[in-house]
Amino acid sequence: MIKVKLCAGALLASLIPSLSHAEFLGYVGVQARAFPSTAVDPAQGSETLSGILAPEWYQQWNDGEDSFNIKAFFRYDSQDDERSHADIRELYWQHVGSNWELSVGINTIFWGATESQHLVDIINQTDAVEAPDGEDKLGQPMIHYASIQDWGVVDVFVLPGFRSRDFVGEEGRLRSIPITLSDKEQYQSDKEDEHIDYALRWSHYLGDWNVGLSWFQGTSRDPLYIPQITATDAYLAPYYALIEQSGLDLQYVSGDWLWKVEAIYRRGIGHSIAEDYAATTAGFEYTLTGINSLYWDLGLLLEYSYDSRPRLSAAPFQNDIFVGARLSLNDIASSELLFGYSQDADDQQSRNAFVEASTRLGDSTRITVEAYHFHSESNQDPIYSLRRDSYIELGLEYYY
Amino acid sequence: MSIKFLPTGILCLLFLCAANAATADSLENAQEKGLAIATEMKSRDRGWVDSSAEMEMVLHTRGGRETRREMRVLALEVQDDGDKSMTIFDSPNDVKGTAFLSFTHNNADDDQWLYLPALKRVKRIASKNKSGPFMGSEFSYEDLSSFEVEEYDYRWLRDEEVNGELCYVVEIIPRDKYSGYSREIVWIDQVHYRALKIEFYDRKESVLKTLTLSDYQLHLDKFWRPAKQTMVNERNGKSTEVFLRNYQFRSGLDEQDFTENSLKRAR
Numbered sequence: 001m002i003k004v005k006l007c008a009g010a011l012l013a014s015l016i017p018s019l020s021h022a023e024f025l026g027y028v029g030v031q032a033r034a035f036p037s038t039a040v041d042p043a044q045g046s047e048t049l050s051g052i053l054a055p056e057w058y059q060q061w062n063d064g065e066d067s068f069n070i071k072a073f074f075r076y077d078s079q080d081d082e083r084s085h086a087d088i089r090e091l092y093w094q095h096v097g098s099n100w101e102l103s104v105g106i107n108t109i110f111w112g113a114t115e116s117q118h119l120v121d122i123i124n125q126t127d128a129v130e131a132p133d134g135e136d137k138l139g140q141p142m143i144h145y146a147s148i149q150d151w152g153v154v155d156v157f158v159l160p161g162f163r164s165r166d167f168v169g170e171e172g173r174l175r176s177i178p179i180t181l182s183d184k185e186q187y188q189s190d191k192e193d194e195h196i197d198y199a200l201r202w203s204h205y206l207g208d209w210n211v212g213l214s215w216f217q218g219t220s221r222d223p224l225y226i227p228q229i230t231a232t233d234a235y236l237a238p239y240y241a242l243i244e245q246s247g248l249d250l251q252y253v254s255g256d257w258l259w260k261v262e263a264i265y266r267r268g269i270g271h272s273i274a275e276d277y278a279a280t281t282a283g284f285e286y287t288l289t290g291i292n293s294l295y296w297d298l299g300l301l302l303e304y305s306y307d308s309r310p311r312l313s314a315a316p317f318q319n320d321i322f323v324g325a326r327l328s329l330n331d332i333a334s335s336e337l338l339f340g341y342s343q344d345a346d347d348q349q350s351r352n353a354f355v356e357a358s359t360r361l362g363d364s365t366r367i368t369v370e371a372y373h374f375h376s377e378s379n380q381d382p383i384y385s386l387r388r389d390s391y392i393e394l395g396l397e398y399y400y
Numbered sequence: 401m402s403i404k405f406l407p408t409g410i411l412c413l414l415f416l417c418a419a420n421a422a423t424a425d426s427l428e429n430a431q432e433k434g435l436a437i438a439t440e441m442k443s444r445d446r447g448w449v450d451s452s453a454e455m456e457m458v459l460h461t462r463g464g465r466e467t468r469r470e471m472r473v474l475a476l477e478v479q480d481d482g483d484k485s486m487t488i489f490d491s492p493n494d495v496k497g498t499a500f501l502s503f504t505h506n507n508a509d510d511d512q513w514l515y516l517p518a519l520k521r522v523k524r525i526a527s528k529n530k531s532g533p534f535m536g537s538e539f540s541y542e543d544l545s546s547f548e549v550e551e552y553d554y555r556w557l558r559d560e561e562v563n564g565e566l567c568y569v570v571e572i573i574p575r576d577k578y579s580g581y582s583r584e585i586v587w588i589d590q591v592h593y594r595a596l597k598i599e600f601y602d603r604k605e606s607v608l609k610t611l612t613l614s615d616y617q618l619h620l621d622k623f624w625r626p627a628k629q630t631m632v633n634e635r636n637g638k639s640t641e642v643f644l645r646n647y648q649f650r651s652g653l654d655e656q657d658f659t660e661n662s663l664k665r666a667r
Contacts, residue, residue, distance in 0.1 A: 025496055058667060096665065099656060110521045135519060148661055205660065210524055251524055255509070258526050287526045290580070295533050332459055332467050332536035334495070364493045399493035
């Protein structure tokens with residue numbers, strides 16, 4: 001009896017590590033932003049302090065075939081109540097079969113290849129109060145099935161529930177003038193934010209090539225902005241049209257060169273006020289390795305973006321050249337510097353630039369510095385509202 | 401010209417020709433022997449199918465400061481081509497969840513991808529990046545990738561003892577134009593064909609780094625793996641130790657565990 005118990009115990013003990021693997025991780029951070037120029041709207045402040053909490057937890061079982069993942073994000077911002085926000089980035093269960101995966105819940109999905117903007121990437125709403133680069137995304141509820149075959153990966157998405165974009169509040173910087181009011185949102189669909197969207201993607205890797213073809217049907221993540229004038233004030237109301245978007249992303253690697261193309265065609269569905277248009281971003285990243293005796297790497301980026309819409313209604317990248325440089329110090333602190341400069345080819349006075357640098361202090365803390373510069377002199381320019389919002393940001397993040 | 405000198409001249413010429421032929425002959429022999437040693441070394445290491453191990457890196461600065469890095473490495477043996485491997489980073493905390501996938505190829509550039517968990521993005525990496533330092537250590541990506549016979553030219557130099565073990569000393573010259581080295585000299589023990597020491601040379605023909613592989617352990621009665629590797633940078637005096645623990649072989653990994661999808665969910 002004792003022997004049996006011992007055996008069972010030993011068996012159980014040996015099984016547990018392979019059955020389950022769990023971890024709690026994430027980071028806490030503080031950020032200070034200062035805007036040296038006087039704001040366009042006197043209601044806007046000129047500096048802000050933020051606290052960030054980004055916990056993450058996952059649990060695997062069934063030898064890793066099943067997992068449960070949670071990732072939350074909280075920001076408290078001293079200047080802007082709208083920028084103080086919480087979001088569930090991930091909360092999903094995933095099952096992995098021999099050549100398929102099924103995920104159910106809230107998740108974040110990235111598609112694409114280029115650096116200056118992400119045209120093809122459409123599953124998640126942008127977390128627009130976070131940063132002007134649009135890299136932060138809100139969690140999207142989804143059922144995601146992926147079939148992994150010799151001829152590529154097919155992803156099928158059912159996206160119930162739409163996440164509308166949150167806009168910076170009255171006191172905040174980096175917003176439209178007049179203000180865009182998140183709660184005045186309008187939808188083309190009668191179902192409003194309960195419209196069910198669908199997406200498909202096929203992606204494949206063939207030697208030096210990576211290719212993706214994608215299709216999306218549903219509520220556009222990018223709203224149109226409808227000017228509203230009342231007796232007392234003026235504002236922009238976000239309007240979410242129904243669209244169909246077809247996308248292509250292509251990447252070719254050859255030695256030190258990485259060539260990238262993204263292209264989309266977007267079409268309004270039904271009686272849409274959204275224009276049909278095509279847009280593309282194409283360019284390369286060229287890496288110089290070991291540029292000095294300390295083995296720094298320098299990546300040079302050049303991308304061109306085109307949007308077929310007239311300038312006023314187009315995205316900021318409608319006929320723009322982007323040049324950038326990524327410097328990796330390859331040191332123990334993983335120090336990195338990224339620089340980017342965008343110039344509008346139609347308007348010499350429309351340009352913006354940024355620098356992002358980060359390094360590790362000790363084992364668990366990262367210090368970041370970010371600076372953005374916006375320049376615009378024409379009110380026809382999509383970045384005109386930001387012309388006085390150049391800023392510098394200092395951040396400290398502790399990872400656990 | 402005096403006739404007296406002629407026979408001497410011819411003799412010299414004949415002698416030179418003979419010497420040249422002998423050198424060419426011995427060079428060819430040395431190359432064949434070098435290739436044979438490398439081929440034997442690789443063939444003795446065939447059949448492990450798949451492997452996984454925990455890896456700890458200890459980075460030492462010249463001032464004596466220590467930094468630790470932890471990761472897990474998975475590898476899959478591929479027939480008729482280079483192996484596939486995946487590295488999952490566990491520390492430092494800010495890179496936790498970052499994962500690196502590599503397909504080495506015998507006669508083509510390697511394919512490499514990096515998964516960045518903060519952006520949930522898989523990035524393709526240009527093949528040339530292999531010569532750069534790995535995680536700020538004295539190892540480069542190249543030093544940590546699998547050994548493939550087809551990726552080098554060989555020349556046996558001599559036999560020599562290392563720590564009481566008789567070794568073949570073989571010069572290997574990378575064929576890959578993106579390699580960070582002009583040549584390497586490897587000490588391989590004659591009993592088990594294990595690399596015990598490697599010297600890495602730069603383009604200026606001076607020793608850049610020296611790797612010592614020790615604490616070899618036998619797995620599945622066939623495969624020798626070093627539990628400890630020490631890389632010393634001869635230029636700056638820094639060094640990195642790599643400890644590999646908890647080796648598992650033939651645990652059922654397959655092609656599906658080495659895809660962009662599996663890279664995204666590696667934790």
